[in-house]
Amino acid sequence: MALRPQSPKSDSDKKAERDAAQQDVFMREVDDALRQDQMMGMFRRYGVPVLGLAAAVLLGLGGYLWWQNSQTQAAEERGEKLVMALDHLEAGNLATADKQLAPIAEDGAGASATSAKLARAGIALQQNRREEAIRLYAEVADDSDAPQPFRDLATIREIAAGFDKMKPQEVVDRLKPLAVPGNPWFGPAGELVGIAYLKLGKEDLAGPLFAKIARDEDSPDSLRARTRQMAGLLGVDAIDDPEEVAGDATEAAEPAQQ
Template identity: 50%
Template sequence: MALKPTSSSTPTDKKAQLQAAQDEVLLREIDDAVRQDQYADIARKHGKTILGIVAAFLLAFGAYLFWDSRQEAAIEADSEALVAALDQLDAGNLDSASAQLDVLIAESDGGVKSNAQMLKAGIAMEQGRNADAAKLFAAVAADADADPAIRDLATVREVAATFDQRKPADVIARLQKLATPGNAYFGSAGEMVAMAYLKQGKRAEAGALFAQIAKDEDVPETLRSRARQMAGLLGVDAIEDVDEIIGQLKESQGTGPAPMPAPAPAPAQ
């Protein structure tokens, strides 16, 4: 005989569940109404202030976008002017290039200005106006807004342009921080500091510094070779690999000994 289906929930339970669902919906509606009242109250009390803050933010953001676009346009124009000056330099038109660089120095700032000053100083060096070049290099070296690497290079170039007119102590004071292994300008700065030591009669310090330069593989080979010779003259061994040095000498002088000349013919009897 078939069994009658039974329900796991009684009518009372179903009524309770329905009532709970209705209560939940009612609570949500009440909560939403309360929130709307709170938002409306805030809007009444602080609406003008909030609108003012939003408007100020939008104005500031718009001003920033405008300023940024102007900055990009200015940088692009400065870069084009710098390239034009370089083209004049490549063509050998030093006066024209110098005039274009003067405009950049007067109207630009940051890296563009520093590069323009360095190029103009280079033109002055090319024309034999070392004192004018040194002033431009000194201006870049003292510019706190310039890139540190450019400032260090300007310091090296300034001292090099006026090395003969400077006291050895001044050369050492200006370049000693750069004349250390690992610095990008160790070779150039170290050589001038070593020469300043020689002028002071400090042969041991000069020889040791020349030896350091000669052994530094990051220094250009021409400078290393010159430093190696100076260290040797000062009694400091700066050669680490004798075979390598011999090989370099053979490459510079030829691959082998010079051929012997043919013997002269015997005189007629």
């Protein structure tokens, strides 16, 4: 079947096609321009705040890293100064050690400051400045940011230094949580609680407590020997190993013979 020949386009048809093509190109250009205007408008509206926020985040991160680095350097410097001060303390240079420890303790930040306060309190006791020592120990004991072992030690030292002026029941109330087997401070805390019990007339509580300390292998031998004797005086048997007790008696007698 033969195809019918197409009739040639008229000039008006050709002009209509050109106009349509031009209109299509024009609409695309308008559409592209509109998109660009929208993008520019969005940038003007949101771009500056977003860039500002990004800059603030970067500045904040940079500031935090700088602060963290400064804190690390400061802690290292405090640690070095603390070691130097403790060297003087070990050598018996109490005045020099106390002078070097003072600014570290007054800084009030971290374990270095806590250690410095404890050391200064010990120096004050050695120099018969008991009230100052008690004050420094109390500051550490009440410091919620200090490591708990340091706070417990400071509590025991504070009470030991001020024991004679304290009410026995106050000693019991403050140290009883530490005076339990298994606690690292059971020995020294328990001894003070036991003595407080004696002052309260509670020998029935003091004797068994002394016996427990005497049997506690984690407590110092000298403390175990003392509490064993106290338990015996109160009629409580704290002797598990007679040979061990004989050894303690021999060691105690040797210095007296020299």
